[in-house]
Amino acid sequence: MTDAATTPQIAAERVAQLRAELDEHNYRYHVLDEPSIPDAEYDRLFHQLKALEAEYPQLITPDSPTQRVGSLALSAFGEVKHEVPMLSLGNAFEEDDLRDFDRRVREGLDLPVGDLFGGGAEVEYSCEPKLDGLAVSLLYENGLLVRGATRGDGSTGEDISVNVRTIRNIPLKLHGSGWPSVLEVRGEVFMSRAGFAALNARQLESGGKTFANPRNAAAGSLRQLDSRITASRPLELCAYGIGQVQGELPDNHIGILTALKGWGLPISRELQLAKGAEECLAYYRAIGAKRDALPYEIDGVVFKVNNLAYQRELGFRAREPRWAIAHKFPAMEELTELLDVEFQVGRTGAVTPVARLQPVRVAGVTVSNATLHNMDEVMRLGVMIGDTVIIRRAGDVIPQVVQVVAERRPADARPVHIPESCPVCGSRVERTQLIKRSKGKESVSEGSIYRCVGRLACAAQLKQAIIHYVSRRAMDIEGLGEKSVEQLVDEGLVRSPADLYTLKFEQLVGLEGFAELSANNLLAAIADSRQPSLARFIYALGIPDVGEETAKLLARALGSLQRIQQALPDVLTYLPDVGLEVAYEIRNFFDDAHNQQVIHDLLARGLELQEEGELSPEFAACATLAGFIDKLNISGIAATGAKNLAEKAASLDGVIALSQDWLELSVTKGLSEKAKQSLREFFAVEANIQRARAIEAQLREFGMHWQSEKRVVAGLPLAGQTWVLTGALEVMSRDLAKDKLESLGAKVAGSVSAKTTCVVAGPGAGSKLAKASELGLKVLDEEAFLAELAAYGVVA
Incomplete structure (x- = not known):
C-alpha cells in the first residue's frame, strides 16, 4: 500500500527514482557482477514500484522493470527481415585450421604472411567463449528496446519482442548516453547450468517434461507463444556484436x-584481445581448461578480427564472414550398443545407413541415432549389429559412430547388408560408379554411394525433391512444410513438382492442417511462384552438386534454360568454378528422361522463366584454341604444348590435319616426342574427332568460340571495364561495391594487371595499390568512387 498523502506528482517522482535505482542495481548485478544490495532489498524496492504503478497505472511505461512478467499468448510469431543478415561462422576443429584462418586473413589484407626468416605481420583478434544458446537480435531506437527477433535463416527471423522483454538482464532502456539513435544488438540467449538444473527440478515436481540440455531449454523457452512461460524461465543474454546502426561507434x-x-548490455566476462594465431591458441587452451568450471555451457571459442576496417576489407563468402571463425572444442564420446541399422533414402536416391542405438547421453544430449555415412564406412569400421560402439558428436552437433569395441562383440552379432531393393518403393538399388578423367584416360571405379533407381516414382525421393523445390531459396512457396509435402505425396495428389501447379482448392481443404484460408493462401503462393528467375529455377531442380551460387553462375553466364540444357561438359568448364565432375553431373541430369519430362511439364503448366537472355558478354569469345586443345586432355600436352600447337595449326581442322601428317608433325617445335605420338593416337580415333568437333560447334553456337564476336553490354557505362577493390571501404561493404559496379556492366577482378581499368583503394590498401601505381592505372579513393557512382545515378 502507498502513503495516503502521496499525490500523483509525488508518485511520479518516486516511480522515476525507483526505476533509476532498480536499473542501476540490475546493471551492477547482471553486467558488472558487482551487486551493491542484498536480494531482499532489491525485492523491497521492486514491490514498492509495483504498488505505485498499480495505484497510478498511467505511470506504467514499457521500459519499467515491472514489465517483464509476460502477457497473453500470441497465435503466432510475425516475421522480421534482418537489414544486415545474421550470418553463421566457419568452423575450426584443429589448431592448424586456426592457423590457416589467420594466414587467409593476412593474405586477404595484403599483409606479410611470413617465411623462414620471420613470422610476418600479426592481426589483433577479439576472443570470447562460444555460448551454446540461441542467437537473437535486439533493436533499440533512441535508447528504447523496440524489437527482438530470432536469427531464423539469417535473412528472416521471428518477432519475439514480447519474450525478450521478460529476460532480466536485457535492458528495456539503455543506460548512460551517447548511444546511436538506431542500434541493433546481437547476442546469445542461454541458460546457466544452475538455472537449467533448477528448471528441470521444477518440471519434475510439477510432472512436466524435463529438458535434454540447456540449449534446448533456452531455445524452447524463447519461442513460447505465451510469454508468461518465457518469463518463468531462467534465461540470460550475452551480447557479442551489432547489426544495423545509425550513429557513431x-x-x-x-x-x-x-x-x-x-549502456547496460551484458558481454562476456572472458572477453580478451589476442595478437596473432599463437595468442589465440593460448586463449583457446586456457578456456578449454576452465570449461567445466564455467557457470554456462560452451562449445568452443569465437575469434574475430578486431579492426572494423579490416573486417570490411575482408568481407564475406556465401553465408559466413571471412573475418571470424568458431574454434570448436573436441567432440565428446560415449559407449553404447548398436541395436540395428536402417536405410534412409534421400533426394538424389542415395540409400544411407543410419545406426539405431541404445539411447545414451553425449555432451548433454540424448543420442539414439547416428550416421554411418555409407557402406564403405560400415566396412572400414567393421561394424555389426549388436556391437558396442563409440559415439561422437562431431563438432558437438552431428552424432556419428567412430569405432567398434571388438572385444565386446556378442556371439549373435549380425553383419550389415545393403538392401537389394529400395526400402521405400521396392525399386532396384545400384552402386554408383566413379569416373575419373585425366590426361589421355578415363578410369571407372565403384563409388561409395548406393542409389535407388526409382527416381520420382520413389516416394522418399519425390518428397525430398519437392521439399527442396518449394524451399525459400528455391521457388519460395510459403505454406508447404515437410509435413504438408508428405501428406500431398501420400495422398497421391503430387507425383512431381509440376503437379503442384494443378492442385485445386477442393483437393486441399479436406486435408489435415488445411482450412479454407490456408488452402487459398497455399494456392496463391503456388501461383506467385510461376515467374521465377532462371537462377532460382535451376537451383530448385536439385541438380547434384549444383548449389545456389553455381545456379546463379549458370543463369548469368549462359543466359537461357535451353543453353544450360544443351551445354556439353567441356563447354561448361569454361565457366569459373565449374570442374569436369560437376559439369558431367549437370549434363547427366539434363540427359535423364525423367528430368526432361518434369521440366517439360513445369513449363507446360505455366511457368515463365524470368531474366533469360543472351550469353553473358564476359563469356563471348572467351575460348582460345590453345585452351580448347588443353581441355581435350590429350596425354603429354599441357598448357604450353597446347599454345605451341595452336600457333602452328591455327584451327581445329589444322590440328587434326597436323596429327595425320607425321612428317610435318615430326618437325613441329615445342612438342615432345611423347606428345606428338599422343596427338597422333588421339585423333586416330574417330570418336575423339567427333567429340572435338561437337565441342567446337557448340562454342560457336553459343558465341564462345575464339572466332566469335566480342560483345559488351549495350547501354551500361562500365561495360568491358575491369575494376579492382582493395583496402577498407567505410561507407559500403566490398560486396555491395562489387554489386554496384557489376550493375553498371563492369567486371570486378581480384588482382591488378595491365588490363585493369581502375582501382578503388581504401585505407590499408597494400600490394594491389602499389602495383596499380607501378602500372600507372587510375586509382580512386572511396569518396571519389562514390562520386563516380553518383554520376551514373547509383546511390550508395
Missing part, C-alpha cells in the same frame, strides 16, 4: 562491446 570490435557494456 568505436572503430574496433572490443571497443564496441565495451560501449555496449556501458
Whole structure:
C-alpha cells in the first residue's frame, strides 16, 4: 500500500527514482557482477514500484522493470527481415585450421604472411567463449528496446519482442548516453547450468517434461507463444556484436562491446584481445581448461578480427564472414550398443545407413541415432549389429559412430547388408560408379554411394525433391512444410513438382492442417511462384552438386534454360568454378528422361522463366584454341604444348590435319616426342574427332568460340571495364561495391594487371595499390568512387 498523502506528482517522482535505482542495481548485478544490495532489498524496492504503478497505472511505461512478467499468448510469431543478415561462422576443429584462418586473413589484407626468416605481420583478434544458446537480435531506437527477433535463416527471423522483454538482464532502456539513435544488438540467449538444473527440478515436481540440455531449454523457452512461460524461465543474454546502426561507434570490435557494456548490455566476462594465431591458441587452451568450471555451457571459442576496417576489407563468402571463425572444442564420446541399422533414402536416391542405438547421453544430449555415412564406412569400421560402439558428436552437433569395441562383440552379432531393393518403393538399388578423367584416360571405379533407381516414382525421393523445390531459396512457396509435402505425396495428389501447379482448392481443404484460408493462401503462393528467375529455377531442380551460387553462375553466364540444357561438359568448364565432375553431373541430369519430362511439364503448366537472355558478354569469345586443345586432355600436352600447337595449326581442322601428317608433325617445335605420338593416337580415333568437333560447334553456337564476336553490354557505362577493390571501404561493404559496379556492366577482378581499368583503394590498401601505381592505372579513393557512382545515378 502507498502513503495516503502521496499525490500523483509525488508518485511520479518516486516511480522515476525507483526505476533509476532498480536499473542501476540490475546493471551492477547482471553486467558488472558487482551487486551493491542484498536480494531482499532489491525485492523491497521492486514491490514498492509495483504498488505505485498499480495505484497510478498511467505511470506504467514499457521500459519499467515491472514489465517483464509476460502477457497473453500470441497465435503466432510475425516475421522480421534482418537489414544486415545474421550470418553463421566457419568452423575450426584443429589448431592448424586456426592457423590457416589467420594466414587467409593476412593474405586477404595484403599483409606479410611470413617465411623462414620471420613470422610476418600479426592481426589483433577479439576472443570470447562460444555460448551454446540461441542467437537473437535486439533493436533499440533512441535508447528504447523496440524489437527482438530470432536469427531464423539469417535473412528472416521471428518477432519475439514480447519474450525478450521478460529476460532480466536485457535492458528495456539503455543506460548512460551517447548511444546511436538506431542500434541493433546481437547476442546469445542461454541458460546457466544452475538455472537449467533448477528448471528441470521444477518440471519434475510439477510432472512436466524435463529438458535434454540447456540449449534446448533456452531455445524452447524463447519461442513460447505465451510469454508468461518465457518469463518463468531462467534465461540470460550475452551480447557479442551489432547489426544495423545509425550513429557513431568505436572503430574496433572490443571497443564496441565495451560501449555496449556501458549502456547496460551484458558481454562476456572472458572477453580478451589476442595478437596473432599463437595468442589465440593460448586463449583457446586456457578456456578449454576452465570449461567445466564455467557457470554456462560452451562449445568452443569465437575469434574475430578486431579492426572494423579490416573486417570490411575482408568481407564475406556465401553465408559466413571471412573475418571470424568458431574454434570448436573436441567432440565428446560415449559407449553404447548398436541395436540395428536402417536405410534412409534421400533426394538424389542415395540409400544411407543410419545406426539405431541404445539411447545414451553425449555432451548433454540424448543420442539414439547416428550416421554411418555409407557402406564403405560400415566396412572400414567393421561394424555389426549388436556391437558396442563409440559415439561422437562431431563438432558437438552431428552424432556419428567412430569405432567398434571388438572385444565386446556378442556371439549373435549380425553383419550389415545393403538392401537389394529400395526400402521405400521396392525399386532396384545400384552402386554408383566413379569416373575419373585425366590426361589421355578415363578410369571407372565403384563409388561409395548406393542409389535407388526409382527416381520420382520413389516416394522418399519425390518428397525430398519437392521439399527442396518449394524451399525459400528455391521457388519460395510459403505454406508447404515437410509435413504438408508428405501428406500431398501420400495422398497421391503430387507425383512431381509440376503437379503442384494443378492442385485445386477442393483437393486441399479436406486435408489435415488445411482450412479454407490456408488452402487459398497455399494456392496463391503456388501461383506467385510461376515467374521465377532462371537462377532460382535451376537451383530448385536439385541438380547434384549444383548449389545456389553455381545456379546463379549458370543463369548469368549462359543466359537461357535451353543453353544450360544443351551445354556439353567441356563447354561448361569454361565457366569459373565449374570442374569436369560437376559439369558431367549437370549434363547427366539434363540427359535423364525423367528430368526432361518434369521440366517439360513445369513449363507446360505455366511457368515463365524470368531474366533469360543472351550469353553473358564476359563469356563471348572467351575460348582460345590453345585452351580448347588443353581441355581435350590429350596425354603429354599441357598448357604450353597446347599454345605451341595452336600457333602452328591455327584451327581445329589444322590440328587434326597436323596429327595425320607425321612428317610435318615430326618437325613441329615445342612438342615432345611423347606428345606428338599422343596427338597422333588421339585423333586416330574417330570418336575423339567427333567429340572435338561437337565441342567446337557448340562454342560457336553459343558465341564462345575464339572466332566469335566480342560483345559488351549495350547501354551500361562500365561495360568491358575491369575494376579492382582493395583496402577498407567505410561507407559500403566490398560486396555491395562489387554489386554496384557489376550493375553498371563492369567486371570486378581480384588482382591488378595491365588490363585493369581502375582501382578503388581504401585505407590499408597494400600490394594491389602499389602495383596499380607501378602500372600507372587510375586509382580512386572511396569518396571519389562514390562520386563516380553518383554520376551514373547509383546511390550508395
